[in-house]
Amino acid sequence: MLTIDGSHGEGGGQMLRTALSLSAILNRPFRMVNIRAARKKPGLQPQHLMAVKAARIVTDAEVSGGTTGSMEITFTPRAIGGGSFRFDIGTAGSISLVLQTVIPILLFAGRESSITVTGGTNVPFSPSADYLAEVFAPSLRKIGGNIRIYRDRYGFYPRGGGKVRVDVVRAEKPSPLEATERGMIRRVTGRSAVANLPDSIAERQRKRTVELLKPLPCPVEVERTRVDAYGPGSFVFLRLEEEHGLAGFQALGAPGKPAEVVAAEAANQVLEHVASNAALDPHLADQIVLYLAMCHGRSIFSTSAVTRHLLTNLWVMEQFEACRYAVDGDLGKPGTVTIY
Structure with missing residues (x-):
């Protein structure tokens, strides 16, 4: 079983979400320790637990440590089933961050799937549902991942109650990306x-x-x-x-x-x-690298800002031996990412 130090790099929930997706796609169990160790409220919080719950359900996984405040979790996936799924975050927690976890998993299911998530559509520190529908989804289609996103209702902090539906079509191996300007x-x-x-x-x-x-x-x-x-x-x-x-x-x-x-x-x-003059905005760079790791061949792109989320995602992907990578550029500045 792969062990990942959850305090590495950015040390936030993004590391867990990426690990859950890769574990399911690659069928490799993992154990994460020191989850969000340096945060004001360390350990798993409700929005992180919803990502764990979603990944557990769509993969019939065995999970230990999945409780509020847990700083360690073990995740053992069985099989990606596909189908129809509903998840209610129960707060204004980000719908987008839950979808970031399950969309890549379900793209590799054996059949089409649909997901309905209720929570926050436009909340701080996460891409909005508008971004997912109008930027991420068409960008994903360009490399071979077909999803359709419907915004039924918006949800703001603190009330939440937003509703987003996603249709996920099974993907073959994604195509490499070359976008340097x-x-x-x-x-x-x-x-x-x-x-x-x-x-x-x-x-x-x-x-x-x-x-x-x-x-x-x-x-x-x-x-x-x-x-x-x-x-x-x-x-x-x-x-x-x-x-x-x-x-x-x-x-x-x-x-x-x-x-x-x-x-x-x-x-x-x-x-x-x-x-x-960079090709990808910071959110797209952060999200697309997981899909590019599943490609045959080299991908290269420029981004207007190298973020901690991006570097953390790449590091987690390397731990799963999903890819090798190189980053040319300083944190917070424009840069170029190569994925092998």
Whole structure:
């Protein structure tokens, strides 16, 4: 059994989610110790336990140590069954992070699967459901993984209650990726959205976002919209259509946070990515490497920021002997990743 030190590198929940996916795909059991050892609340928290539960159910796995606060867990998968699955996080915990765990597993099931997850769609420190549907899913299709994502209801902190459905089609071996330059930007689209808040907030967010993106040499189309949710919330989501792919960025509203600040956070992420001339945004780089490890052949891509999540994912993949890799670039700066 493979033993992984959960305090390595970024030392967060991402390490566990990646290990669960790889364990299932490669049919290799693992034991993780020192889980989130340096965090304010060390050990497994509810959102991490939901990822464990989801991976256990879709693989009929044997699990020990899967309780709140556990700093050690053992996971032994049996078989990837596929089928229809429902998971309720019960809080505003990130739906996207649960899906990050089970989508790669179910892509290698023997039949099509469907997943329904309720929780938070737009919450801090995770990609949004919009990002998964409009950037990640089409990017995954380019390398051979076919998924369809439906956003039935949005969920914001602290109320949650968002609902996302995913159809997962069985994949063959993914194709390698070569994307070292962003190329021409064709257009920027997006939405300034509110739920259970005045439309004026969405309009202020939209107006300021468009103003800040005027320097870009492409059309910018940001719509104002209302979304269905149980609790109040607001966000700006922006999607770049580039010559060689897609990129996406989001900023979230919060009580006392001016709409113009939300707009600036989203727009500045876009401008920084464009200035880097990199092909992949940080979220896509972080998520796509697991699939590239399953490829035959070498993949190489540039990203506008080398993140701790990316480096941690690559390290975990190496522990499972899923691939070899090289990173050219400093933490927090643009860089190039090669996966063998």
